[in-house]
Amino acid sequence: MRIIPIAYFHSPLTSKFGIPRQSGLVQNLPGRIVFTPPFRHAEAVRGLEYFDYLWLIWEFSANNLHSSTEQDASHSAQHLTVRPPRLGGNERVGVFASRSPFRPNSLGLSCIRIKGIEMTADEGPVIHVLGADLMDGTPIYDVKPYVSYADAHPEARSGFVDTTEWKPLEVHIPQPLAAKLSTEEMNVLTSLLSQDPRPQFHHDPQRQYGMHFGGHDVRFRVADGVLSVTEIIT
Numbered sequence: 001m002r003i004i005p006i007a008y009f010h011s012p013l014t015s016k017f018g019i020p021r022q023s024g025l026v027q028n029l030p031g032r033i034v035f036t037p038p039f040r041h042a043e044a045v046r047g048l049e050y051f052d053y054l055w056l057i058w059e060f061s062a063n064n065l066h067s068s069t070e071q072d073a074s075h076s077a078q079h080l081t082v083r084p085p086r087l088g089g090n091e092r093v094g095v096f097a098s099r100s101p102f103r104p105n106s107l108g109l110s111c112i113r114i115k116g117i118e119m120t121a122d123e124g125p126v127i128h129v130l131g132a133d134l135m136d137g138t139p140i141y142d143v144k145p146y147v148s149y150a151d152a153h154p155e156a157r158s159g160f161v162d163t164t165e166w167k168p169l170e171v172h173i174p175q176p177l178a179a180k181l182s183t184e185e186m187n188v189l190t191s192l193l194s195q196d197p198r199p200q201f202h203h204d205p206q207r208q209y210g211m212h213f214g215g216h217d218v219r220f221r222v223a224d225g226v227l228s229v230t231e232i233i234t
Contacts, residue, residue, distance in 0.1 A: 005139035007035045009058065012188070013135055016062050018197040018211035018218075020133045021085055022099060023110040026191040028184075030115070033127040033140060040124025045117060048127070053113055053146035056132075059139045060106040086164050089200030097159065110134065111146055168194040169222065173229040180216070180232050189213055193220065193227050 010032040013019050020026045033056075035044065048054070081092040082100040095103060115128040127143075171193045178186055198209055205223035208230060212218075217233040 003141050005036060005059075005141060006039050007033050007140040007143065009033060009056075009132065009134040009136065009138040009140055011132065011134060011136040011138075012185075012214035013192075014137075014212045016135060017209075018192055018213065019135055020131075020192065020195055023112050023133045024131045025133070025195055026188065027113070027131045028188050028191055029131055030188070031112075031129050031132040031134065033129060033143065034123050035125065042119060042125055045125045045127065048114070048143075048145060049117055051114060051145040051147075053111055054127075054129075055142075055144040055146055055151075056108075056110045056112060056134070056140055057142040057144075058108045058110070058134060059141065060101045060103070060108055061137070061139055062135055063101060063106050083201075084160070085200040086166060087160060087200075093160065107141075108134070108138075111151075167225070169196050169225060169227045170194075171227045171229070177229055177232045180234060185214055185216075189218065193218075193229070196222070196227070198222060 012030070020029065079102065080095055082095050082098050082102060083089050083092055084098050084100065087093070101108065110133055112132045113130045115130050118126045118128060120126055171190045173186070173190065181189065192211075192213065197211060205221060208219055208221055210217055210219045215234065217231070218229060219231040219233070220227050220229045222228075
């Protein structure tokens with residue numbers, strides 16, 4: 001099967017570090033879906049304005065693990081377990097019992113809220129969304145509407161997610177640094193950082209981390225459940 005990108009995702013997050021680990025965790029994180037030229041037609045999204053959510057099928061394009069050949073597939077088969085952050089980054093589960101980005105075919109699936117659809121002169125229909133877990137520039141292979149009667153299963157078990165508590169971090173951004181951001185940027189950044197973007201086996205309170213957000217280089221440390229922003233470089 002040959003698949004090609006039908007769109008690309010645009011986000012304030014330009015590197016893997018800091019991207020939410022699941023869609024919907026940072027509900028106010030903005031993003032745009034911009035179609036490639038063959039699909040820049042209003043007819044392609046006719047009726048989508050009557051839906052609140054959509055599914056995206058996309059590629060973990062920043063990963064080095066791909067399985068486009070038999071040799072690559074054999075390599076992928078040697079990595080059948082992963083370490084979910086929800087389990088502290090130390091306990092292993094099967095790759096197909098996880099939502100890990102390191103998968104044999106590097107395909108992602110996300111359910112994302114539709115904020116609005118804008119018809120533009122140069123890019124055609126642009127879908128504005130909230131809460132995505134995609135990096136800027138991510139190729140998208142399909143867009144499907146979310147339908148609650150078929151897609152919602154509130155009674156379903158969720159494996160280790162049901163038995164493992166995830167506690168967001170308290171985020172402290174000093175006022176002189178906060179002044180470099182708009183109110184909307186502050187709200188989104190705070191939500192992102194509260195999800196703790198660090199590898200979950202890192203616990204050094206003196207270690208400084210950095211993430212790219214909306215053209216800013218945000219640096220921070222974490223100690224005793226509090227994330228403190230130390231620099232914002234623009």
